[in-house]
Amino acid sequence: MSAPVDERISDEIEALEAILLDDVVIKKVDGIPKIIETVVHPSTGDDVDQQYVCVTLEVKLTPKYPEDSPDVALRNPRGLDDETLATINSQITKRLKECAGQSIVFELIELIRENLTESNLPSGQCVICLYGFVEGDIFIKTKCYHYFHSHCLASHLIAGEKYYQEELDKLPNWQQVQAPPYKQTCPVCRCHVSCDVEALKRAPHPVESTTAPPFSLTAELKALQKHMAALLARQIARGGVVGMGDTGPPPLTITTASDNEDEATNGATCSTAPPPKPPAARPAVKDSSSERDSAPGSPQARAPYKGPYRGFNRRGKPGRRPRGAPR
Ligand SMILES: [Zn+2]
Ligand SMILES: [Zn+2]
Known part of the structure; x- marks a missing residue:
């Protein structure tokens, strides 16, 4: 109605x-x-x-x-x-x-x-190079209505694919097969875009980048460099920088329950292994959940429990006698 x-x-x-x-x-x-x-x-x-x-x-x-x-x-x-x-x-x-x-x-x-x-002109800056859009620039508008110098977007997409490939190469083969394929994304909103990188690459550099005064290391920049170098050294010394240098144990290691079991049984062999990367950790979680899923009815699920919580019923109160058990 x-x-x-x-x-x-x-x-x-x-x-x-x-x-x-x-x-x-x-x-x-x-x-x-x-x-x-x-x-x-x-x-x-x-x-x-x-x-x-x-x-x-x-x-x-x-x-x-x-x-x-x-x-x-x-x-x-x-x-x-x-x-x-x-x-x-x-x-x-x-x-x-x-x-x-x-x-x-x-x-x-x-x-x-x-x-x-x-107002049908791109305003503001290209978020990749931070130069504006001026006459003579070749730029592209993505379907999500973000625009970039064509040259800059080409560099972004090439770098994105390279990074994807590097991360993929670190995974074991079985995970590489399962990994989702590389997709080009907008650097602003991460919408999927589909661009002809080869065509974009042929575009000239942003006009302002070619007319900008040549870079010179001013006294101000030198002082900033010195300050940042000292800051980095302090962070490295405190173990706050991941992936710097090859000596010493990694400051942060992501482990799963199964890792701990492995470590307990295998000892030193595990401690020398590189720290697992987040993508590699995902299937480990999946594995444990699939184990849980298959638990009901499986022989493992019925194995008698000998852990520290023996005697606790489902609500966590101790002492209740299981049904059928002798008094
Ligand atoms: Zn640009
Ligand atoms: Zn976008």
């Missing part, structure tokens, strides 16, 4: 769905539309690759909409600085006042789209 919906709202939603198709989401409660959500992009014709900015428009319909203005929020801005967002928000507030009593969602979409079209 659905409650009657104001005809003006149902007309507006019908039009939105007809024009925006899958790009608009109508959230309903008990059949009544409550929230209209759509991602607004700049007008670039059909050229999606030229859209560098976007924002999600969320319109919460108030109980008396359209007589009362809806609650409007902009979410997940991409490529927009705070100033641009503030401008759009103030224009929205003004438009809501002007159009009180009318269906407003199309108006809002158009207003935002105009602003985005004006």
